[in-house]
Amino acid sequence: MLKGIHVPLVTPFDSAGEVAVDAIEKLGRHVLDNGADGLVALGTTGEVAVLDPEERSRVIEACVRVCAGRAVLTVGVTGNDTRSTARALRELPEGVHAALVTVPYFLRPGERGVVAHFEALAEEAPVPLVIYHVPYRTGQTLSIATLRRLAAHPRIVGMKYAVGGIDQDTVELLGEPIDGFDVVGGDDVLISPMLGLGATGGILASAHLKTEMFANLVYFWRTGDAEGARLSGHTLARLSAALFAEPNPAVLKGVLHAQGLIPTPDVRLPLLPASAEAVARAVAIHDDTW
Numbered sequence: 232m233l234k235g236i237h238v239p240l241v242t243p244f245d246s247a248g249e250v251a252v253d254a255i256e257k258l259g260r261h262v263l264d265n266g267a268d269g270l271v272a273l274g275t276t277g278e279v280a281v282l283d284p285e286e287r288s289r290v291i292e293a294c295v296r297v298c299a300g301r302a303v304l305t306v307g308v309t310g311n312d313t314r315s316t317a318r319a320l321r322e323l324p325e326g327v328h329a330a331l332v333t334v335p336y337f338l339r340p341g342e343r344g345v346v347a348h349f350e351a352l353a354e355e356a357p358v359p360l361v362i363y364h365v366p367y368r369t370g371q372t373l374s375i376a377t378l379r380r381l382a383a384h385p386r387i388v389g390m391k392y393a394v395g396g397i398d399q400d401t402v403e404l405l406g407e408p409i410d411g412f413d414v415v416g417g418d419d420v421l422i423s424p425m426l427g428l429g430a431t432g433g434i435l436a437s438a439h440l441k442t443e444m445f446a447n448l449v450y451f452w453r454t455g456d457a458e459g460a461r462l463s464g465h466t467l468a469r470l471s472a473a474l475f476a477e478p479n480p481a482v483l484k485g486v487l488h489a490q491g492l493i494p495t496p497d498v499r500l501p502l503l504p505a506s507a508e509a510v511a512r513a514v515a516i517h518d519d520t521w
């Protein structure tokens with residue numbers, strides 16, 4: 232289900248600070264036209280934490296319209312308590328294909344708690360689950376044994392793996408692929424080595440830009456063109472590093488606005504707008520990338 236490039240859409244705001252639904256649709260169509268395999272609504276990049284429930288629904292509905300009949304739509308469902316996360320999952324509308332569910336953050340319930348959480352959610356969810364494993368944000372590490380146990384669940388179909396590096400666990404996890412379970416990269420700068428090790432794709436904020444090149448990167452690794460993959464991987468990593476120079480998605484929104492793809496570069500507090508220098512640097516690297 233999670234093969235190729237999936238773009239976690241930013242949530243554009245208009246000049247009055249409201250969610251710009253038209254811009255979501257325009258941007259979603261733009262990245263799909265340029266080779267993305269799917270969209271992710273309400274990711275970290277979509278500033279899910281600062282949207283109220285009604286805004287979240289409007290974002291999901293816009294993405295359902297964009298993806299209908301043409302692409303995979305995954306929706307981020309955040310929460311660190313099992314009951315309210317299960318409720319949010321049950322409320323997902325038709326047209327959503329999978330839910331990206333974060334390992335419970337901040338509480339640090341331990342590995343057994345994490346397994347119990349996901350097993351309970353998998354029973355209730357109307358769509359398959361993709362686990363978002365990002366220990367530097369959640370504060371909860373997971374062993375290989377736990378990852379494999381979760382992967383064996385028939386309703387858990389993949390994992391966005393973003394541990395901030397590539398270590399022995401990464402190599403072990405990708406070294407023995409599990410049938411029906413896709414591991415996708417979620418640390419943008421590391422996507423090329425992750426694909427080289429066997430990740431099936433990526434959920435990458437950076438892929439709003441140079442989407443076709445990101446799609447080609449997946450294709451190069453899949454078809455064994457190591458030279459092409461290495462070259463585009465290094466080039467795209469430079470772009471990603473510039474986009475993540477300040478807290479995501481501030482710089483990315485600055486670049487998308489500079490390109491006329493979203494009406495304002497605005498983010499909501501506690502995020503601050505990107506500095507002019509960071510945006511100018513990312514624009515320069517972007518314009519120099521092919």
Ligand SMILES: O=C(O)C1=N[C@H](C(=O)O)C[C@H](O)C1
Nearest residue numbers: 239274275276434435436479
């Ligand atoms: O929203 C997402 O999904 C992503 N969030 C990550 C982050 O903000 O740290 C980055 C990744 O590109 C996708």
